[in-house]
Amino acid sequence: MEELTTNTAAADPESNSKNNGENKVQSPWKLLTSLNKHQKITFIAAFLGWTLDAFDFFTVILSVPYIAKEFKMEPSTITGSITITLCFRPVGAAIFGLLADRFGRRYPLMANIALYSIMELASGFAPNFSVFIILRAIFGIAMGGEWGLGTALAMEILPPESRGLFSGILQQGYATGYLLASILYFAVIENIGWRAMFWIGSFPALLVIVIRFFVPESLVWEAHRDARNSSGRTFLTSSKLAIKRHWRRFIYCVALMSCFSFMSHGTQDLYPTFLKSELGFKTNKVTILTVVANIGAIIGGTICGHMSQLFGRKITIIVSVLLAACFMPLYILPKSFGLLITGAFFLYFFVQGALGIVPAHLNELSPSEFRGTFPGLTYQLGTLVASSSAQVEAVLGERFKKDGKTNYGLTIVVLSVIVMTLLASLTAFGKENKDANFIEQVKQITIAEMNEVIEVEEVEKGTITVKDDMK
Template sequence: MLSIASRIDRLPHTPMLWKILFLAGIGWLFDAMDQGMVSGVMAAIGKDWVLTTGQLGLLGSSGMAGMALGAALAGIAADKWGRRIVIMWTLIIYGVASFLSGFSVNYPMLLVLRFLTGLGLGGELPAASTLVSEFSPTKVRGRNVILLESFWAWGWIAAALVAYLLIPVYGWRMAFWVGAVPALFAAYFRRAVPESPRYLESVGKTEEADALVSIMEQQAGITHKLASVTSEGQKLVNNVQVSFMDLWSKKYRRSTIVLWVIWFGINFGYYGFVLWTPTLLVGKGFALVKSFEFTLIMCLAQLPGYFSAAYLVERIGRKLLLSVYFAGTAVAAWLFGHAGSTNEVLIFGCLLYFFSLGAWGCVYAYTPEVYPTVARASGSGWAAAFGRVGAFTAPFIVPVVYNYYGKQAGYTYVFIMLTAVFALVSLVVLLFGKETMGKSLEEISEGEKSPAVA
């Protein structure tokens, strides 16, 4: 008889999996919408409240600090209490805090609410990607997680539309309200998302896991009985909890280092340009409304970036795809920083969004694959948390570089710095990353059990 994992891996793409992917993706969309609107809000609120670039940087970083803490705590919680409960409550926290942000009466109040918004957003993303990864058969696992991440593009496009159409007319507060209310509805509908069968099996709830997999098997026209798992060794694994220090043991160290470099680099580079693009374009002489229009056009390039990555991830593998897309992002960042005309801004900006969001999709696909089930959410959460340190520092460092060299030269030097970051990450993945394509989650982590049971 087959185990839960083996039964999942032999399934086709069932209706239950499509439902999970869609419901998880809707929450992802509103998370992205919030992050996308921050760039428009920063440009608009800077004029409304007459804020310095340093204050604007702190506004962007406050949300990132919340995301760092949220990712770490949610990862631990998801390994302890389950993936499902975490993705529900983190979306609620995000929606409520985002809605209240629209009522901020002063700068300190907005900072606190942006931190709480980030707390929910940062916790939701690694837990949701882990859930989708664990529900997916091996042959479509990477593609499914990238499709989940592609909802980020739709959220960012919606945010760009809000910034372009509503903020200039109704002000920045409207942006928070428009995004928050649908997010709370999405949290309500997520009650229909079941728990991960792999997680249920890992904590000894084999009957619940069997029931879920049986439903998917019935949808696929397959029947099979659950393998009996009663050995003493399996019971010990089921009761294991992986600590932060375990992630740095010999068995996990390489995976942890590579993931932390990837997450720090992509967060620093990505948030170094997306949060500041409208403001930097205004500094180059474009009107605020025009900068929103440019951002909207560039956001459309995210979709082919995601879909190309989803197509290639199961054909050329995670390692090569990550390395190529990070290298492409580095080249695009260099070109965007040296853009001298409107057409060049749009063309190179589209390339920057294409490669960077394709890389993001593959990062989310790759991250949950390198740890076993008992450490998957916490390992992913800590990697995401460290990555948010990069996202936290970028909004501070970008204005320092920008102001030091002046508006024209500073724009170029900001993107030279980001080019170096993306190029370094590409090299690290190429040299030290490990390939996970075509392997079951259990096969990838074979020989990497928790030190407590090794």
């Protein structure tokens, strides 16, 4: 045990951070400039990985009419590839997460980025829809793995006092990817064609070189590896014990992320259709509104992420969600373009403000020995549960018509407010582990095992019952 303490103390990246109950929040500029070279490069790599992952995903969404025309199919058939991508994301989160917990964060992340870059390039050469949908399924596996690996590596290497700010920035890589895809769409698709968007989208493979030579391995993972080696436990044994101890936490986080995902997709995915079909807006106005809204998302995610460092993860999420609910009428009811832009900006500000806290919150709630798998898998399972949100809203909007027209606006408001209320309630009754010292968690797990605080009972069938530390 003395050897473990010495090794992990020497490797602790959080030695300069606050502990013992202190809660002094530094200015964003000070936090941005206080990172060392390795921390900066690691965060940039994680942010770009998620940004370019989202960029590739939205390439399909924007290209649907053009792909449908070339393959001589209905757009509704082509959108099946989007559903397939979403369905395979949890598979990728599980596969790459387990690899990251077993072999470290860097090499699985490199393999992940290389895979989704290759699938993006290959999608641009797909000769027919059957090949295209297979490639998008494999892309979904890669997309599902990237978020968990990137956030785990970033949150483990950053000081605890900076997690809130960088969590908010990191999560908005998704909105940034959407913006980049929109810009490329207008610059390329009419002039070169939809396939060129996929070819250009394959350049994230260059990130593999950066990670290989400049991003260090997570010291937290190395501490876990050393602890397993010193205790004589195998990865499989430790994994079984962790699953038995933390299954309730896993279910809670999946439910939490399902609400988060439904709030995000439920407020956004059907909105362009609402603007076109019910308000009669042209494409240029819809595009302007989308850009302004995503700028609001990036600003909101960054600010609310940093505020969670001062007020706590739970209270900031709850306040952001409730304020988002307050802006729902301004998001839907006005006929004025100016008022709708205002409503969209602030709705995205607070919706993505709440989501900006998720990378830090999930990684802090994650069992230390499963941080490569837990955040990404719960996040992607939540996305899978909420993947039908736009379809549900569309069906209800077409059923409950107003004056013979679809009523998408009403269903967006009603369902979103219900989910926001549920999300605020789940957050309030859940745990918070802000500023958790990840290295110290490794020590505590090892000490608990050595002192037999984890109670193991042998039964006739040879199964093991482990005391749940969450209750």
